[in-house]
Amino acid sequence: MIRLAFRSLVRRPLRQFLLFLLIMVTAALPVFILQTAGGLYGGINRAVSPFPILAGAKGSAYQLVLNTVFLRDRPVGNIPFSEMGILKNRGETRAVYPLGFGDNYRGFRLVGTDRALFGYRPVKNKDPWLSLEEGALFQEEGEAVIGSETARLTGLKVGDTFRSVHGSSPKGRAHNHPFRVTGILRPVGGPYDTAIFIDMKDVWEAHGEREPDKREVTALLVVPKGYREAMHLLSAYQENRDVQMVFPSQSVISLYAMVGQTKHFWEIFLASLLAVSLLITLLVLYWSGLSRMKELALLEALGAGKARIRRFLLAEEGMLLLAGSVCGWLSGYGASLLAAHAAAGAAAITMVTTPDWRGALIIPAVTILGTAAGLLPVLLLERKDVSAYL
Known part of the structure; x- marks a missing residue:
């Protein structure tokens, strides 16, 4: 049949x-x-999940999330680096990581941060969010760790050097501050596959912020100890005139609702x-x-x-x-x-x-x-x- x-x-x-x-x-x-x-x-x-809370300059919460989480648009502004110490000493945070933006290489955003970020685990008992595929983490100024897509699309390899330009446009003013690639990250399945990680000190050096009391960061990735602590932080910063506290997942949910x-x-x-x-x-x-x-x-x-x-x-x-x-x-x-x-x-x-x-x-x-x-x-x-x- x-x-x-x-x-x-x-x-x-x-x-x-x-x-x-x-x-x-x-x-x-x-x-x-x-x-x-x-x-x-x-x-x-998946892109939002590693960012439980963001602290940044007053302004549009959506722009802060878009720039910090999705590496798009321009930064809202900067906040004093001393805010990081204040948050760490509140007793409601498990970790606080600095994030500094403002430069790029061929359109790929440079992210100033601390080496501690590479040990950050968004989910306990699981692998870190950012882990090396090859090479090593940056140790000194002038060293960089690049995302998997950055390496694939630019052709940069461990040991190669490059120079960044000011701003988010590839046609910006070039900095006289070369970087050497020391490591390449494993894919994370998100925007940070296209990032270039450098020491926060390099960001300050490139922008002339040499005095400790004048140093700034674009945002702070804040990891609270729990839900109750997170709500306390949000409540405490609602009246702050210079710094806003944002829950990226809440911003995304609001965007879905709109x-x-x-x-x-x-x-x-x-x-x-x-x-x-x-x-x-x-x-x-x-x-x-x-x-x-x-x-x-x-x-x-x-x-x-x-x-x-x-x-x-x-x-x-x-x-x-x-x-x-x-x-x-x-x-x-x-x-x-x-x-x-x-x-x-x-x-x-x-x-x-x-x-x-x-x-x-x-x-x-x-x-x-x-x-x-x-x-x-x-x-x-x-x-x-x-x-x-x-």
């Missing part, structure tokens, strides 16, 4: 190929939307589009079966029997629908990988590309519903005299 169904499919190649394309597109659309939306939100959440109505609209639109596409597929399969009523009636008249005809159509439609839905899933997932690659090159977000198991449900859904639609003509044949179709 399988061999007979296969021969029936290849006997009408153009017709079956068009049906195959329709089924594939119907299955690919929801998979692509599901993977792309899930990958985007997953990438945003675009929620638009997201809801697109969800309804895409669900409707999917329903229409699926309905069209079912109707085409039904009409395809109706157009073969004479052929099916002839098979019954020749003694095939209704049960064998049902099995024949079940095998034929099932093979076509299964192949189309599987190829549709592969096409949708493949298109989402291309979208993730494009986003990685043009945006600050590294999308999550792990296959979403819910997308695979389209395969049995299309196969079962499509086969049921294709068998409807057989039910009509059983209710009428065979001679009516001959």
